[in-house]
Amino acid sequence: MNRPEMIHLLTGVQSSKLNYYTELKKTIGELQKKNRQLEIMNTIMHSFNVNMSIQDMLKQTQETLQSVYKIDRLSLAMWEDGALKMADVYPEKASFLRKGTVLSSENSLYARVFSSGQDLLHSVQKGDDFFESEAFQALGFQSVWLFPLSSRGMITGVLGLATREIFSFSEEDRSFFDHLSGQFAVCIENARLYHEVLLSESRWASTFRAVPDSILVTDLDGTILTRNDSAAQSWPFEQTICTFLKPDRFHEAVQTELPCFEEVSIQNKVYECAYYPMLEDGELKGMIVYLKNITEKQFMQAQIIHSGQLAAIGEMAAGVAHELNNPLTAILGNAQLLLRLATNETKPLLEDIEECGKRCRTIIRSLLAFSRQEPSSFHPCSLNDAIYEALRLTGRQMEKQRIQLLIELNEQLPLVNGNLQQLSQIAVNLFINAKDACSEMQGEKRVWVKTEADQHFVYLHVQDNGCGIDADKLDEIFHPFFTTKSAHNGTGLGLSVSIGIAESHGGTLTVKSQPQKGSTFTLALPVLERTE
Amino acid sequence: MxxxxxxxxxxxxxxxxxxxxxxxxxxxxxxxxxxxxxxxxxxxxxxxxxxxxxxxxxxxxxxxxxxxxxxxxxxxxxxxxxxxxxxxxxxxxxxxxxxxxxxxxxxxxxxxxxxxxxxxxxxxxxxxxxxxxxxxxxxxxxxxxxxxxxxxxxxxxxxxxxxxxxxxxxxxxxxxLATKSARLTATTGLDVITHAIESFVSIAATPMTDVQAKNALALAARFLRPSVASKYNKEAKEKMAMASLQAGLAFSNAILGAAHAMSHTIGGRFPFLHGDINAVLLPHVMEFNLIACPEKFREVALLMGENVTRLSDREAGEKAIQSVKKLAVDIGAPLTLAEMGFHASAIPEISEIALTDACMITNPRDISAAEVAALLTRALA
Known part of the structure; x- marks a missing residue:
């Protein structure tokens, strides 16, 4: 420095006493910028919610940043399935590399920032040879600033800020963007976790709802808190389970905190009902009432057992018939031979032998027919025939019990489309039940058997003047395994199988009963439609 | 400008x-x-x-x-x-x-x-x-x-x-100023005079600084002796205070010269009073600078109350130097570096360093290390 210059300096033409005004302005300027940045950070973070898509987050960020930084594009690359991939870009039209493009090459700026964990401010040059160079040039970016996104100590992706003008940012800007990307990473992570939770939650919820069995979640008093679709269908308005379930078992489960089970019948349906205590940290919080409709299952079971029984009877009957046929043929033949030589004295006796022999043969044939296991094929047939068949099997038992059998069959009865064998099974069941109902009664015992028809249906009424059925049991008598009879008398299968057959014929089996006065069972079957 | x-x-x-x-x-x-x-x-x-x-x-x-x-x-x-x-x-x-x-x-x-x-x-x-x-x-x-x-x-x-x-x-x-000892009054007073003269002849002097420098010099030349003489001369104290202020304004803006450059250097090495060093060095520096601006030194002599009529600028300047020396003698200031305890052995180093002092820049006459050393040698005894 030469002397005049030095003197100039010393006398200070070009310098002035520093004052606080400029200092203050500088400080205030810095503070204002910092405030603005904080405001932006606040606005961005507040506007984010876990429900927001990443695209919306980027949009919100870019728009809010606009007042301080002119960022033309925000891009996001995320680590996914073991690779760094291009994720969302805002604005969407400013994207070149497609979403999902893998940025794994050594040559990628994003990958470099991802692996180094250091931000990178890159000025786009003509001769650049990076993986992204073509994209940057095509989109007309001058500067690209990449920041690593780290959440819980892990780098999860890269946030990119791109401008079409050259960046001229300071250290404070860097720390701001650093902070911003930190917040961004947390928000993205939160949103991801939230969606994961939501997804698994909704998966569970739909599982819960889709279960075909009824599931009700209740509090400890049985008040219903939640119900799945099936339960909602069956009990849409019930407030508490106590209106359709007896609470004993429920209370037992609440008290013991152990699961309890019972079988209940509600509205003509049978349910397997389980009460599961809901424990949270060892404390009983509520109950799960699980109702499985087993009505169908029981019918099926009953049918299987019943047909098993029939099969056994059939097999036995075939054997017995075979064994009895020869002696019976001998008895009948001999009796007929002897009849020719009979005296007046012996003739009635021999005739009786012949008659009895013939009846034995009929019974054997009926038994064989009744128990024959054939694939149920439907043919036009007469309900009356089925009744005759049944009477052949059971008439004698009635007589033995001194039951007066009043038969009133309509000979003009229209035909039905059905399986004679199965229909006679219904009739047998009804007759046996009528007989059993009368057996304990004093006085005159009567069973009426009547057929009639209207335009659409043929009816069989079996009426007795027996013990009748209590009103509260009327629903249950058709349930499989329900019986009022003693163990060796009844299996509880008869009526359930009968109603099953009636339904398979498109008919119904109904009952009217008055305790101590008697019951009337009515089988209704649709009339065979004439196709002529 | x-x-x-x-x-x-x-x-x-x-x-x-x-x-x-x-x-x-x-x-x-x-x-x-x-x-x-x-x-x-x-x-x-x-x-x-x-x-x-x-x-x-x-x-x-x-x-x-x-x-x-x-x-x-x-x-x-x-x-x-x-x-x-x-x-x-x-x-x-x-x-x-x-x-x-x-x-x-x-x-x-x-x-x-x-x-x-x-x-x-x-x-x-x-x-x-x-x-x-x-x-x-x-x-x-x-x-x-x-x-x-x-x-x-x-x-x-x-x-x-x-x-x-x-x-x-x-x-x-x-x-x-009333509590100052005569010794301190003398040495600080000589500092005022040095400030006034050096800033007046400084190559960075301006009409604004000249006003201050001239006023300061005239006041100090007149009132330093009575101020040293008595603690209670209120007028002399007030004038010296004003002289100091004006000399300060002058040198703050016009800067100083070789005397201060050397004085700063010596003061860094020896625990001497700044005013004393100035007082010893000033006449020698004035002699050295005389040829740079004799007309200004003529004015110095005038301001110090010397009669310079019919004297050439140079002669007047020499009178100014004598006047400064006389003043130092009158108020009992040291006259040589030696008597203060300065050693000749320090001269080469002091000379080198003094050249780099900011005050050297505005000295009216260009100066070399050898010339600084020569001045110091002359001031030694």
Whole structure:
């Protein structure tokens, strides 16, 4: 420095006493910028919610940043399935590399920032040879600033800020963007976790709802808190389970905190009902009432057992018939031979032998027919025939019990489309039940058997003047395994199988009963439609 | 093109009691009062502290300032400022207290070491409010843009020049001069004369500085002797105070010359009074500079009350030199470096360093190290 210059300096033409005004302005300027940045950070973070898509987050960020930084594009690359991939870009039209493009090459700026964990401010040059160079040039970016996104100590992706003008940012800007990307990473992570939770939650919820069995979640008093679709269908308005379930078992489960089970019948349906205590940290919080409709299952079971029984009877009957046929043929033949030589004295006796022999043969044939296991094929047939068949099997038992059998069959009865064998099974069941109902009664015992028809249906009424059925049991008598009879008398299968057959014929089996006065069972079957 | 800088100036008897109020006006709440033992003993710290109390300001005292203040003292002073939570500085004392206050202010606002600010315009952040109360009528530091601090490592006086070192308010109370010893009055008075003459002949002198320099010289030449003679000559004290102020304004803006450059260098190495060194060196430097601007030296002689009619400029200039020498003799100032304890062995090194002093730049005659050495040799005995 030469002397005049030095003197100039010393006398200070070009310098002035520093004052606080400029200092203050500088400080205030810095503070204002910092405030603005904080405001932006606040606005961005507040506007984010876990429900927001990443695209919306980027949009919100870019728009809010606009007042301080002119960022033309925000891009996001995320680590996914073991690779760094291009994720969302805002604005969407400013994207070149497609979403999902893998940025794994050594040559990628994003990958470099991802692996180094250091931000990178890159000025786009003509001769650049990076993986992204073509994209940057095509989109007309001058500067690209990449920041690593780290959440819980892990780098999860890269946030990119791109401008079409050259960046001229300071250290404070860097720390701001650093902070911003930190917040961004947390928000993205939160949103991801939230969606994961939501997804698994909704998966569970739909599982819960889709279960075909009824599931009700209740509090400890049985008040219903939640119900799945099936339960909602069956009990849409019930407030508490106590209106359709007896609470004993429920209370037992609440008290013991152990699961309890019972079988209940509600509205003509049978349910397997389980009460599961809901424990949270060892404390009983509520109950799960699980109702499985087993009505169908029981019918099926009953049918299987019943047909098993029939099969056994059939097999036995075939054997017995075979064994009895020869002696019976001998008895009948001999009796007929002897009849020719009979005296007046012996003739009635021999005739009786012949008659009895013939009846034995009929019974054997009926038994064989009744128990024959054939694939149920439907043919036009007469309900009356089925009744005759049944009477052949059971008439004698009635007589033995001194039951007066009043038969009133309509000979003009229209035909039905059905399986004679199965229909006679219904009739047998009804007759046996009528007989059993009368057996304990004093006085005159009567069973009426009547057929009639209207335009659409043929009816069989079996009426007795027996013990009748209590009103509260009327629903249950058709349930499989329900019986009022003693163990060796009844299996509880008869009526359930009968109603099953009636339904398979498109008919119904109904009952009217008055305790101590008697019951009337009515089988209704649709009339065979004439196709002529 | 030139510029003239100066602080607000409050001049007059009893103005020392304004110090606190001045600080308050500058926004202070807690003042660091920088002073030295001698000033405290003379009782001039008390009115300052009192004025602070009256203005409702808290005050912390720092008095570890030596004759030639060092970087260590300045750092300690800045530390006290920060520790006590001060926000303004009042310096009460001679050049040493005022320069220490300035250095401390530079440090608290800019950080680092005072060495970082040696030279011109190295200070980057504004300083806290500075109110200066000079008690010596000599240094002129209360109005100047200079602070001279000894680098204790290099054993050299560092000259820090910055517009920001110009204090905010200079409170000049001639009454405080009454306690000065004759010796101190003499040496500081000679400093005033040196300031006036060197700034007058400086190549950076301007009409604005000339007015100040000439006034200062005329006043000092007339009133220094009576001021030394009696502590109680109030008029002489007041005139010397004004002379010191004006000389300060002159040299702060026109800068100085070789005498100060050398004096700063010697002061960095030897514990001599700044005024004494100046007094010894000034006549020799004037002789050396005479040919650069004889007409100015003629004016110097005139201002010092010499009769120069019918004398050539050069002859008049020589008269001025004689006049300075006579004044030194009259007031009992040292006349040689040797008698102060200066060793000839230090001359080569001092000469080299003196050349780099900022004051050397405005010396009217170009000077070499050999010439500096020759001057020092002549001043030795």
């Amino acid at each position: 030139y510029k003239f800088v100066m602080p607000e100036v409050i001049f007059g008897s009893g103005s020392i009691y304004q110090a606190g109020e001045c600080c308050k006006r500058l926004g202070a709440r807690h003042v660091l009062v920088v002073t030295d033992r001698g000033v405290m003993d003379a009782g001039w710290t008390d009115p300052v502290l009192e004025s602070c109390r009256k203005a409702g300001l808290a005050a912390t005292l720092f008095h570890e300032v030596s004759v030639n203040p060092t970087d260590v003292e300045a750092a300690a002073c800045a530390e006290t400022y920060k520790e006590s939570g001060c926000d303004a500085i009042i310096a009460v004392g001679g050049g040493s207290a005022i320069d220490s206050g300035k250095a401390a202010a530079a440090l608290v606002a800019n950080g680092g070491h005072i060495r970082d600010y040696e030279g011109v315009d190295r200070i980057l952040s504004p300083l806290p409010p500075l109110v200066m109360v000079p008690t010596t009528a000599g240094s002129g530091s209360e109005v100047s843009q200079f602070s001279v601090i000894v680098d204790s490592v290099r054993q050299k006086k560092m000259t820090i020049v910055s517009k920001s070192l110009v204090p905010d308010i200079a409170v000049i109370d001639p009454d405080v």
